[in-house]
Amino acid sequence: MTVCHRDFASALLDSRKPVPAGLTFRSEKANKRFAVYRNNVAVSLTDALQSLFPVVRKLVGDEFFKAMAGVYLRRHPPASPLLAEFGIHMPAFLGGFEPVARLPYLPDVAKLEILIRESFHSKDSVPISNAYLASLEPAELLRARLGIAPSARLLRSRYPAFGIWHANAAGGSQPKNRPENVLVARREFDPKPWHLPGGAYEFIDSLAKGSCISEAADQAAAMQSEFRLDQALAILLKSGAAIEIKSQFD
Amino acid sequence: MFDELQEPGCVLPKSPGVGFKHVHFNEILNDCGRVAWLEIHAENYMSEGGRNIAQLKKLRQHFPISCHGVGLSIGGTNPLDKTHLRRLKTLVDWLVPASFSEHLAWSSHDGQYYNDLLPVPYTRAALDRVCDHIDEVQEFLGRSLLLENPSTYLVFEESEMSEIEFISQISKRTGCGLLLDVNNVFVSATNHETDPYSYINEFPLALVGEIHLGGHAEDTDDEGATLLIDNHGAEIVEPVWALFEHTIKLSGALPTLIEWDNDVPEWKTLAAEAQRAHTAMEKFAAFA
Structure with a gap:
């Protein structure tokens, strides 16, 4: 009897299915032996989700997360051997998973954790130095263009995604109930989320598309009247999200 | 055809190595003890940047690296994943590892990856398929690989030959070398109630380019028989050390290689296992 890989694979993820015929050990009762494979698959993929989503896990509790991971990994098994890409459907999954409907911010927290992992694995770059930016005359500064690091990521949330993440991952204070935009960036190897004040999201987005600082600031201020250029520049510099600088005289 | 394959610039020393874990990075660079080389899982180093890549770039300046793939699914019935093969080539091309190895197993089917080393029946059809896949990998990477014997828990009724015959045929047809996992030999032999010493005695040892030693867990099957599970999460047990010495x-x-991937211990525990492998080689392998 030939065991086809399709039957073997589908029985791995569905324990209601019988052990494929043709796999034996002395007797017909090979259940616990086949269960080694079932267990390896489920446990290793659950572990991968646990390490990717520590804050989501904390918010729903260990037992609940484990059970939910079991549902997730059967609905969205990894598509490639790169486990660094596993879990990308979690935000959408959480958005439609009825048992967590009471936690509407959960998809955004999951998205933030995915962006942190992406930043971790992305291409390295050298942040620009504060001293260089400080050396520019005000007029030069406004005309300057800042590159945005390949490891930088932006998130727009209707919920306090940063505050919830920060309270649970770093022991920060209770989040305020407000929409929050987030920048994820790293100076060397450890990505860190930053809460973006009004207009900073639009400012960074505009810089990333090639605008000079004054153009980007004008756009941000037009969309968010509370935009403050000094605040936004300070976050860009501290986070490591700003890379090379080009003036229009280059 | 293997005259065309490029041999790597260096080979693994006939000494102990360990599976590299990020938590041990500083200790390895400061005091590596008897550890003469390091093994990495290829799939953890396929990103564009970040700490993992930076650490590997540093380590490769100090140690020969063995690049161990876990995701090619060489035993699969589907064609090899070309995207994954290209990622692997990118890594191998810059890393220039002293050795590249993979498993006699499958892990992907119909576009899904199962993250486990699943068993292959020892049939003539499977032999053809595995050989085709190994030919393709070796040709694409431009180097030969070492193929690792699996830990198994079940027997395929359809199998037509022994595992050793199957593996020997693969090596003969593709020119690949072998990676002998002594713990896997012990686990499989216990699970199938066969003699691990006979397995070693019959194994084509001249083709072996690397040995793996690791820990396993113990359970029982439906009928109460001992069922060992390869988990790389514990110390190497005495019977496996004895089999290694043999x-x-x-x-x-x-x-x-000392393989310890789960519940990773402190560096000194891992270094002590490497020291023990070194001592065993000095004592038992002196005249071979």
Whole structure:
């Protein structure tokens, strides 16, 4: 009897299915032996989700997360051997998973954790130095263009995604109930989320598309009247999200 | 055809190595003890940047690296994943590892990856398929690979030959070398109630380019028989050390990896296992 890989694979993820015929050990009762494979698959993929989503896990509790991971990994098994890409459907999954409907911010927290992992694995770059930016005359500064690091990521949330993440991952204070935009960036190897004040999201987005600082600031201020250029520049510099600088005289 | 394959610039020393874990980075660079080389899982180093890549770039300046793939699914019935093969080539091309190895197993089917080393029946059809896949990998990477014997828990009724015959045929047809996992030999032999010493005695040791030693967990099957589970999460047990000593008496010293991937211990625990492998090689492999 030939065991086809399709039957073997589908029985791995569905324990209601019988052990494929043709796999034996002395007797017909090979259940616990086949269960080694079932267990390896489920446990290793659950572990991968646990390490990717520590804050989501904390918010729903260990037992609940484990059970939910079991549902997730059967609905969205990894598509490639790169486990660094596993879990990308979690935000959408959480958005439609009825048992967590009471936690509407959960998809955004999951998205933030995915962006942190992406930043971790992305291409390295050298942040620009504060001293260089400080050396520019005000007029030069406004005309300057800042590159945005390949490891930088932006998130727009209707919920306090940063505050919830920060309270649970770093022991920060209770989040305020407000929409929050987030920048994820790293100076060397450890990505860190930053809460973006009004207009900073639009400012960074505009810089990333090639605008000079004054153009980007004008756009941000037009969309968010509370935009403050000094605040936004300070976050860009501290986070490591700003890379090379080009003036229009280059 | 293998005259065309490029041999790597260096080979693994016939000494102990360990599976590299990020938590041990500083200790390895400061005091590596008897550890003469390091093994990495290829799939953890396929990103564009970040700490993992930076650490590997540093380590490769100090140690020969063995690049161990876990995701090619060489035993699969689907064609090899070309995207994954290209990622692997990118890594191998810059890393220039002393050795590249993969498993006699499958892990992907119909576009889904199962993250486990699933078993292959020892049939003529499977042999053809595995050989085709190994030919393709070796040609694409421009180097030969070492193929690792699996830990198994079940027997396929359809199998037509022994595992050793199957593996020997693969090596003969593709020119690949072998990676002998002594713990896997012990686990499989216990699970199938066969003699691990006979397995070693019959194994084509001249083709072995690397040995793996690791820990396993113990359970029982439906009928109460011992069921060992390869988990790389514990110390190497005495019967596996004894089987290793028996192996190197026959083969001579070989590059020997201490594999500990789960519940990773402190560096000194891992270094002590490497020291023990070193001592065993000095004692038992001197005249081979």
